[in-house]
Amino acid sequence: MIDKGSSGGGVVSASPITMMESTAENEEVNTTMRTAETLLRLVPMALCVTALVIMLKNSQSTDFGSLSYSDLGAFRYLVHANGICAGYSLLSAIVAVMPRSFTMPHAWTFFFLDQGLTYLILAAGAVSSEVLYLAYKGDTSITWSAQCGYFGGFCHKATASVVITFVTVAFYAVLSLLSSYKLFSRYDAPVDYPAKGIEIPAFQG
């Protein structure tokens, strides 16, 4: 990211040759950025699939009974959220890798979907952590007993899935930052910056 002021100053004496050089350089930066963004979208895809598979296969039968992820609403929601996340991550990685111009509707779509996915996955991680917390600790005042003593294997796998989900949240928080940068850097800064009124007429020579 380059500050507007310094970038403007840097190209004051731009000749056609430096323009061509800068276009080639831009092309390179461009490819690097696209690759970085694609990777940043493929990693959460892998994480979501992992969290999804761990949770899907999570069931345990003991002498006390049997417990499966589908018995708990929070874990069902976690599986759905991770499925949506994996699908969206793959699709958005494909769109991000394609070398074509990035229009405003694209930027707005990425912005809204990235933010929405972040909230969706964060909520899934949060509700599942709460269920795990209750399963480990119980709550005597509301007569809910700790169940992880009986279903230790189930709780361990569920914890692994939830931890991976929170790592995904971190990746999505960064992706949200990136997509807001890509969207809002194309807009003018709001008027409450004194520098703005001086800079624009200077550009017009």
Next chain:
Amino acid sequence: MIDKGSSGGGVVSASPITMMESTAENEEVNTTMRTAETLLRLVPMALCVTALVIMLKNSQSTDFGSLSYSDLGAFRYLVHANGICAGYSLLSAIVAVMPRSFTMPHAWTFFFLDQGLTYLILAAGAVSSEVLYLAYKGDTSITWSAQCGYFGGFCHKATASVVITFVTVAFYAVLSLLSSYKLFSRYDAPVDYPAKGIEIPAFQG
């Protein structure tokens, strides 16, 4: 929000008189924007205080026993999150209303804190909804019984508090959008926009 291109075109023939006029106009837009942002920060403050007070006063004693918000970890977290939210909303409203120039560190601080608060409040709302869901429905496979049949008043008040918390989340999502706009509109757009390379030399005419 004005698109860079159209704004650049609009001031090509800027004379000193139109500049003065535009400064006065900017000042007006500026004040309106500041007032709008301050209101947008004061509303969630009121909401957070309401959700906090409802939850803090929430306890019920019946023949089956007594239940208070502090018996449940999720509701304790909700109270803390709403307290932090109320404090931050007030402080940020005070900072937003002050008529002074908005520097980059300010913009970054607002951006990170607004995003962080959104995640914090969303997580609080999510874990509390999960507890309410279990309290209303119970989960026989994990031996947790529905308790809202015994503690109806408690559950109703908790639901009200959680709903208000989700309204706060919506306000904070908008505030996050606003603070990312205020931050990233001050940066140059990334290089993968073909228009960029042509536009800058044109400005240097």
